[in-house]
Amino acid sequence: MPTITSPALRMSRSGIRALMELALADPQAIRLEVGEPAQNTPSSIMDAAFADARAGHTHYTSSVGSEELRAELATKVRRDNGLPATADDVIVTHGAMSALSMLFTAVLGPGDEVLLPDPEFPNWRMAALAAGGEVGTYPTRAEHGFVPTLEDIEASIGPSTRAILVCSPNNPTGAVYPPGLLEEIVDLARRRDLWVISDECYEVITFDAEHVSPAVYDTDDRVITVFSFSKTHSMTGWRMGYLVSTHAPLTELLVQVAEAAVACPSVLAQRAALAALRGSQEHVSTAVAGYRANRDLAVRALAEAGLRCSIPQGAFYLLVDVRDAHEDGNAVALRLLAEEHVAVAPGETFGTATAGWVRLSLAGDAEALADGVARLIRFVQGARAARHRSREQDALVR
Numbered sequence: 001m002p003t004i005t006s007p008a009l010r011m012s013r014s015g016i017r018a019l020m021e022l023a024l025a026d027p028q029a030i031r032l033e034v035g036e037p038a039q040n041t042p043s044s045i046m047d048a049a050f051a052d053a054r055a056g057h058t059h060y061t062s063s064v065g066s067e068e069l070r071a072e073l074a075t076k077v078r079r080d081n082g083l084p085a086t087a088d089d090v091i092v093t094h095g096a097m098s099a100l101s102m103l104f105t106a107v108l109g110p111g112d113e114v115l116l117p118d119p120e121f122p123n124w125r126m127a128a129l130a131a132g133g134e135v136g137t138y139p140t141r142a143e144h145g146f147v148p149t150l151e152d153i154e155a156s157i158g159p160s161t162r163a164i165l166v167c168s169p170n171n172p173t174g175a176v177y178p179p180g181l182l183e184e185i186v187d188l189a190r191r192r193d194l195w196v197i198s199d200e201c202y203e204v205i206t207f208d209a210e211h212v213s214p215a216v217y218d219t220d221d222r223v224i225t226v227f228s229f230s231k232t233h234s235m236t237g238w239r240m241g242y243l244v245s246t247h248a249p250l251t252e253l254l255v256q257v258a259e260a261a262v263a264c265p266s267v268l269a270q271r272a273a274l275a276a277l278r279g280s281q282e283h284v285s286t287a288v289a290g291y292r293a294n295r296d297l298a299v300r301a302l303a304e305a306g307l308r309c310s311i312p313q314g315a316f317y318l319l320v321d322v323r324d325a326h327e328d329g330n331a332v333a334l335r336l337l338a339e340e341h342v343a344v345a346p347g348e349t350f351g352t353a354t355a356g357w358v359r360l361s362l363a364g365d366a367e368a369l370a371d372g373v374a375r376l377i378r379f380v381q382g383a384r385a386a387r388h389r390s391r392e393q394d395a396l397v398r
């Protein structure tokens, strides 16, 4: 057989998916491992998309999406994000993940590196490696609320760095970066001649902080912004995302990459996206209020039990330090599923900064979350007590 030589071989499997597959085999499992909104797509969006399909919207569009949708998205990013974009700067993609993969293909040559925040969303690394690029990281620390410092980012830039990826609101930490830092990151990228890739999938999900797009500080078209319908409109399964690039040569290359990668995004999903943009936005604020309530209930319960956790300012994830139970978050995630039927994502899958932590999704049903958090607390307290007992016994034996 031919040897497989693809750069994609360097990918390792996401620990979130591994836990998800185990959880799927456990019908009793409380599913907190994956970022999936509990509510379905609003029926007004579905009805409009299906009616459009029946009316004949069943054909290819341009490889980067229909003119109608691109124009509507340009209006949205000008109005809501302050980006000076026209329809020509917008590329509609098969979810944000496809936008990110296409971007890595377009900006990373062999040996070129993208810098990711640590902890990281594992799919960024997988996509960059599959595109033939290299991956570096810049630290974000729990004691600073997982907001990086400019010094740490600058110190992480190496001779082959070509792009800095920024994600605010952040998965997995829930950090929302302050506008001043975002401006400094764009200035740094300009000084060091780097791209900035801004993943803004969680743009509308903020609690106590304002979301600002780094592209508002862009003076020379080096910031590329990625957005998604998945979380904003509870449309994860429709696969709809888009990117905005105002650097014409890069946009032209991306148009070709889109043609090679997807031919065109699903037209049914494009019609659903139009309906989501044009209709009432009430479902968005209702969902965000639910995520905030979920965050508050989980943070309160963990604090009362004396467990350390992140206080997310945005997105819908919560990191919990479980090192009292075990140094290894993987071991905790596996035992928690086996013993308490609660599925969480092990911190190790996000990088070194969250080893010994686990990530909980706050996007699901409040009752299930409360139950899952109570079981997590019971598990950690039980494991902590068992560790103390075994230490005491060791001391007696000695």
Ligand SMILES: Cc1ncc(COP(=O)(O)O)c(C=O)c1O
Residues within 6 Å of the ligand: 035, 094, 095, 096, 097, 098, 121, 167, 170, 171, 199, 201, 227, 228, 229, 230, 236, 240, 241
């Ligand atoms: C940070 C981040 N970027 C991108 C994605 C992918 O989003 P999409 O469903 O639009 O592909 C996710 C999904 O969880 C995410 O958390």
